[in-house]
Amino acid sequence: MRIAPTKIETFRDDFTYTNSPFAIERFPFPFPEDDYSYSVNIEPHTLPGKADSVYEHLLDIDEHYLSEMRERGLVLKENPKRCIAMPHMDLACWDMIDRCMTSMAVDYPDWFKLEKDGDQWHWQNLLLNIDDRFTFGDSSTLPMPPMEYMGRQVQGDIALLDQREGDLFLDAGIVTCPADWSLAFDAGMSFSEWHGPVPMAHEMGVFDRALKYLCAIQVDRPVRRLNWTLTINARMDTSPETYPNWGHERTSVTPENVGEKVHLRVELQMLDRMPRSNALMFSIRTYLISFEDLCTNPDWARRMHRVMKTLPEPLIEYKGLSRYHPLLVEWLSKYDVPN
Amino acid sequence: MSDPIQVRVAAVRTVSPKIREFTLEAVSGQLFSFSPGSHVVVTMKGTNAEGKAKVWKNAYSLVSDGFDASRYVIAVRLQDESRGGSVFMHTQVKEGDTLEITPPSNLFAPVWSAKKHVLIAGGVGITPFMSYLPEMKRRGAATEMHYSYRGDATGAYREELQVDEQTPVTFYDGAAGERCDLKAVLGSQPLGTHFYVCGPESLIEGVQETAMELGLPSSNIHFEAFAAPQPGQPFAVQLEGSGLNIQVSEDESLLEALERSGVEVPNLCRGGVCGQCRTQVVDGEPEHRDSFLSDTEKADNDCLMPCVSRARSSSLTLSI
Numbered sequence: 001m002r003i004a005p006t007k008i009e010t011f012r013d014d015f016t017y018t019n020s021p022f023a024i025e026r027f028p029f030p031f032p033e034d035d036y037s038y039s040v041n042i043e044p045h046t047l048p049g050k051a052d053s054v055y056e057h058l059l060d061i062d063e064h065y066l067s068e069m070r071e072r073g074l075v076l077k078e079n080p081k082r083c084i085a086m087p088h089m090d091l092a093c094w095d096m097i098d099r100c101m102t103s104m105a106v107d108y109p110d111w112f113k114l115e116k117d118g119d120q121w122h123w124q125n126l127l128l129n130i131d132d133r134f135t136f137g138d139s140s141t142l143p144m145p146p147m148e149y150m151g152r153q154v155q156g157d158i159a160l161l162d163q164r165e166g167d168l169f170l171d172a173g174i175v176t177c178p179a180d181w182s183l184a185f186d187a188g189m190s191f192s193e194w195h196g197p198v199p200m201a202h203e204m205g206v207f208d209r210a211l212k213y214l215c216a217i218q219v220d221r222p223v224r225r226l227n228w229t230l231t232i233n234a235r236m237d238t239s240p241e242t243y244p245n246w247g248h249e250r251t252s253v254t255p256e257n258v259g260e261k262v263h264l265r266v267e268l269q270m271l272d273r274m275p276r277s278n279a280l281m282f283s284i285r286t287y288l289i290s291f292e293d294l295c296t297n298p299d300w301a302r303r304m305h306r307v308m309k310t311l312p313e314p315l316i317e318y319k320g321l322s323r324y325h326p327l328l329v330e331w332l333s334k335y336d337v338p339n
Numbered sequence: 340m341s342d343p344i345q346v347r348v349a350a351v352r353t354v355s356p357k358i359r360e361f362t363l364e365a366v367s368g369q370l371f372s373f374s375p376g377s378h379v380v381v382t383m384k385g386t387n388a389e390g391k392a393k394v395w396k397n398a399y400s401l402v403s404d405g406f407d408a409s410r411y412v413i414a415v416r417l418q419d420e421s422r423g424g425s426v427f428m429h430t431q432v433k434e435g436d437t438l439e440i441t442p443p444s445n446l447f448a449p450v451w452s453a454k455k456h457v458l459i460a461g462g463v464g465i466t467p468f469m470s471y472l473p474e475m476k477r478r479g480a481a482t483e484m485h486y487s488y489r490g491d492a493t494g495a496y497r498e499e500l501q502v503d504e505q506t507p508v509t510f511y512d513g514a515a516g517e518r519c520d521l522k523a524v525l526g527s528q529p530l531g532t533h534f535y536v537c538g539p540e541s542l543i544e545g546v547q548e549t550a551m552e553l554g555l556p557s558s559n560i561h562f563e564a565f566a567a568p569q570p571g572q573p574f575a576v577q578l579e580g581s582g583l584n585i586q587v588s589e590d591e592s593l594l595e596a597l598e599r600s601g602v603e604v605p606n607l608c609r610g611g612v613c614g615q616c617r618t619q620v621v622d623g624e625p626e627h628r629d630s631f632l633s634d635t636e637k638a639d640n641d642c643l644m645p646c647v648s649r650a651r652s653s654s655l656t657l658s659i
Binding site: 086088089090091095098137162163164165171212216218219220274275276277278 | 371372373374376377405406442443444445448450451452474477478558607613614615
């Protein structure tokens with residue numbers, strides 16, 4: 001069962017981040033089959049999901065909440081450009097505030113409280129000691145711009161996609177824990193533009209189909225998918241802007257430290273239609289687990305070996321695994337011995 | 340698709356000789372806020388001319404403010420060549436009645452990054468713009484409107500529009516011989532202006548042709564083309580997947596006939612625009628009436644949009 005987040009761990013320097021047995025058990029393991037196959041794998045985010053799972057609520061708040069909010073603060077202090085909202089996205093930001101606050105207050109009533117009296121709102125975040133009153137829709141009544149205000153209170157990165165001309169445009173977001181992409185670089189781009197670097201999928205027509213599907217998402221019908229990569233150390237902020245801090249860590253993997261150094265990084269991506277602005281909210285909630293912890297589950301360990309072994313070369317390259325991939329497959333092989 | 344919402348008709352009023360307005364409130368729970376240009380699909384359960392039970396589903400723009408989730412307001416024009424839906428709304432629906440609607444969806448949203456918005460309405464085509472105006476006002480967005488109507492039939496909401504000083508509206512009563520000079524309207528706008536058209540096909544084509552003549556980019560011209568499906572010749576349909584044989588009568592759409600037979604096809608607009616109901620054709624020649632498929636796709640004749648399109652041949656075989 002969920003317990004109130006109290007610990008504050010680090011995602012940099014001494015990397016004190018750890019998962020409790022409960023967090024390991026509910027980790028969203030992303031591989032449904034032994035062979036890795038490319039797919040859009042979008043499904044309805046039907047609520048409420050299974051109790052205690054990461055799918056239970058619209059937004060998953062877990063034991064790492066305080067740690068991730070502290071980390072977000074550090075990243076924003078270093079580089080305020082991690083939070084961007086174009087002027088025409090103001091209403092979309094308020095839609096997001098409504099959706100996040102309303103669902104968080106209902107789903108976690110011990111931690112968040114919201115009272116609405118017309119457009120006069122009273123929001124309490126008991127975990128972060130925030131108690132604010134503001135006028136809904138009036139950005140001047142918040143202590144900071146609406147995207148940053150909400151983004152500092154929700155785990156995971158958020159992007160708001162403006163829908164026009166049958167396409168989606170990345171016109172607002174708060175992105176402090178990306179898997180090697182940059183909000184400042186992608187801001188204003190269309191759906192196919194920001195997916196430009198992804199190998200193989202364009203030829204498969206994956207993005208055309210996905211775009212049509214996403215443009216038709218209806219209000220109150222959120223959808224989700226899992227995405228994954230590997231990260232060395234429990235580092236949340238693996239962005240191009242900070243590459244000098246983390247890129248070299250890929251060379252630090254040895255047969256002895258694979259289990260503690262290499263982390264499976266899973267993004268629970270959720271898309272939700274914003275009612276007043278017609279924008280899409282794209283939430284990217286990141287979960288990290290060390291291979292050591294992952295392999296406490298024998299089914300996951302065996303499958304992880306098979307998936308890594310059959311991963312196509314272009315994906316090994318794209319996900320930045322080339323340098324330590326053979327070593328990793330070798331390390332995992334001990335969990336996949338024929339009976 | 341989203342679950343339907345039960346609504347109660349809280350008020351009915353006549354807003355022009357041929358347009359009636361319906362105020363809808365949730366029977367239980369809450370309605371969703373919605374974005375400017377949104378529509379809902381209303382399910383109407385009545386009887387046809389022969390007295391047989393018949394279900395119509397028509398899309399209607401929401402004319403109220405999207406910030407007000409306490410009620411939805413729609414306006415319905417009595418169609419001269421109605422397949423029955425608008426007649427039903429005008430003659431059968433009374434205050435206190437219950438109707439079923441879909442949650443709002445939007446295929447005609449404003450482009451928020453535009454420098455200026457020019458709204459061009461014809462007749463009942465005023466409806467989607469009624470939900471644009473409150474939001475344009477909140478943002479202080481530069482907006483102007485040109486509204487053509489026939490005083491003896493349409494022209495709803497003229498009084499409401501006149502009192503809004505921020506949005507200049509020019510009125511053109513076709514019944515009094517007044518015409519909107521599209522060339523003058525389109526030609527006098529600043530760069531970065533987006534144009535939105537809703538009204539009869541002739542108005543939409545007029546704007547498109549004028550824009551092309553003036554060299555305005557087509558990406559700045561937006562129109563809401565969807566209209567209720569038109570009647571046509573009856574035809575037979577064989578369904579390969581389910582093995583069903585269905586007869587489509589002259590005043591029902593193929594989509595309605597499929598639904599009547601218990602075959603669910605995804606759909607949002609029911610007017611040939613959104614592309615959701617695209618269905619594979621195995622045999623027979625479709626009569627394409629949608630605005631979604633490209634000319635090449637239409638010529639291939641291997642798919643159709645059952646919400647509006649019919650058959651040129653006496654029968655069609657579909658893959659579903």
